[in-house]
Amino acid sequence: MFSPNKRADTINGILFVSLFALAAIQISQWSWIKHAGISPLIVGILLGILYANTLHHRLPEEWLPGISFSARKILRLAVILYGFYISIQEVLAIGWAGAGTAAIMMSSTLLLAYWLGVYLLGMDKQTALLTGAGSAICGAAAILAFEPVIKAKGHQTAAAVATVVLFGTISMLLYPMLFDLGILNLSSSGWGIYIGATVHEVAQVVGAASDIGQTVCDDAVIVKMTRVMLIVPTLLLVGWWWARQQIVETSNKRAPLTIPWFALGFLGVVLFNSLHLLPASRVEQLQQVDQFLLTMAMTALGMETSVKKLKGVGIKPFVLAALLFIWLIGGGYTMTYLLTWR
Template identity: 50%
Template sequence: MATATSQPAPAPTLSTRGRLNGILFVALFALAVTQLAAISAIANLGISPLIVGIVAGAIYGNALREGVPASWAGGINFSARGLLRIAVAFFGLRISMQEIAEVGWAGLGVSLLVVGSTLLIGVWCGVKLLKLDRDTALLTAAGSAICGAAAVLAFESALRSAPHKSAMAVGSVVLFGTLSMLLYPVAINAGWLHLDTLGAGLFMGGTLHEVAQVVGAASNVSPEATHIATIVKMTRVMLLVPVLLLVGLWISRSPLPGQAQGKGRMAMPWFAFGFLALVAINSLHVLPAGLIHTLNGLDTFALTMAMTALGMETRWAQIRQAGPRALATGAILNLWLVGGGWAITVSVQSLLG
């Protein structure tokens, strides 16, 4: 009786090759995005390559998605998920405990109060008032409260939410963060907010969405305010890890309808512990400054790749379903950041001054 000889299946090789092609495609796309973001008209608005990446990726993914081979989908997905986790962890090399200590309890107090209140208001308004789904409300609140697009990416990775929800949250960060970046220096320099140099730094670092927006706004006030604002902003970034863990605990104890208790969807954010480890390494000053600079540049590029890939997976039809409500949530949060953030800054400065 003849036995059939099995032929080796080429599928794994083709799958690996397609995945690598997808990653390379995203990398080349992100390289073009980086060059586009470097144009002075865009850079001067405080718009980072991450933001340009998700917009350009979404335009490409909706207009020309048929031009991408199906075998590349695995590489695009890896860029939006696996690479994202690695990049968020390496974001820790931008922070040191010595810098955070420079602004003392005032900077920490403003950061804690702004982040905590903004998250609570964002989730309550988004879910209860505007009937958003919990993921979109959380992503929008996290982007406003912590560090803009980078926080949205970190929460997206832990929540494993749909790409279009991240796109809506990032859109809110871009719109209201840019408006605030342009208006803050005018209001502070005109004396409308009655803030001294320390107060201006605390206010801008504590309430603006993106790191680039903080630097852009504060540089139009004074070098001293820029230094304080940047450190306060990085203090907010440091809160990313404890917030992720607390939100994960909350989700596990408050499951969505149809889920059992303790069966929430938020994955354990192991990359957050990598983030903390790299903060500690950076605080020890054991790595050469040149290496840190290079790694930060590579990390920005990796985050740009992740944003670009998320954009490619985003569909306009999904955004249209909740877009106005997500923007309304972002608008409410921005009003809170301006008014509530100013009140928090003045109160903390008065209490600790």
């Protein structure tokens, strides 16, 4: 796609996606959208889907490789740079209770998603895993990271992202309500752990926890970032398991092992960020660049998604996400209470 005779068209496609991404970031700053905890990634995929089902036929076909490049190559770079949001010091600060709750809820939710999705609801493995990743780890960003590892398609990714929007938004309304009712016996730190270990997106964690208190919000964000850190071993295990599955299903003993090198790059950036070699202002700039690249990748995936394909996925991802949501609320409270009880 970057050969001399195609390079200009590919770059035009990338620039086309970047314009949509800029629009998504601006729209996400509208007060009511920001208050609802809807991230630029979500706005981006919605804009992409809107374009794919209205004006896509007006795009020169030669630009399509640029959209594909944005949805896959730029995605990997964005996942690597996501490490600038996390430091080892922040993860260690939450203690064993926070780390343990985050790890247990992440792993149990992902395993439950696969079992319920594939064996109870009869879903395809990719959609079940993507839906589980969105609920278990870090919403849309986790879905994007899983997509290339399990060879998912654009409409499967879009369906999984839609579940994050719905149930993450409900979380932002539900958790402050539960706190006000006083029916859950949790301390201030316990509430931070509970929200951080069970709410989908980082923005949604902030939205749910900030209504309760600043200390709760700070603890919740750190626990949430611990869940994000767990994406590295999870992607490595899923990549190994997926290769084994392909061997069984195709009877091919030489099925390639999908090693998500970008996950190792993400870990490397986390370690580098933990050394605090860059000034805070420069780290913030890199975070903004990463947010833009993630939005580009999500927008490009939306541009590859038609409503017809989404209809083919059906309602099952939402049923699965609802079951996982119930587990996150009940199971998350139980684990938080047990690990923080004194």
